[in-house]
Amino acid sequence: MTAKRQPPWPRGSAPAVSADPRGVTLERDGLISRTVLPASPPGVEYAPTPLGRSLQAPIETxxxxxxxxxxxIRRARKDFDRASD
Structure with a gap:
């Protein structure tokens, strides 16, 4: 038997936007473009914009x-956690 996952919002108050909020933010910021595909059920395709592609080199770095x-970093975290106990 698997446990039911509770949605991250109060019962009866589902979010008005069903899209991933991070995707909406990236689209709003001009980093990705969103195209709704005419299919049944409808599909969505995301693609980086020129601005989004300009992030590739800094992200790789x-x-x-x-x-x-x-x-x-792992050692620093262990040292910090040990000192905090």
């Missing part, structure tokens, strides 16, 4: 930094 420093 941040990803490489995070990979290089992952061990150091």
């Amino acid at each position: 941040l990803t490489r930094w995070a990979a290089r420093n992952h061990g150091t």
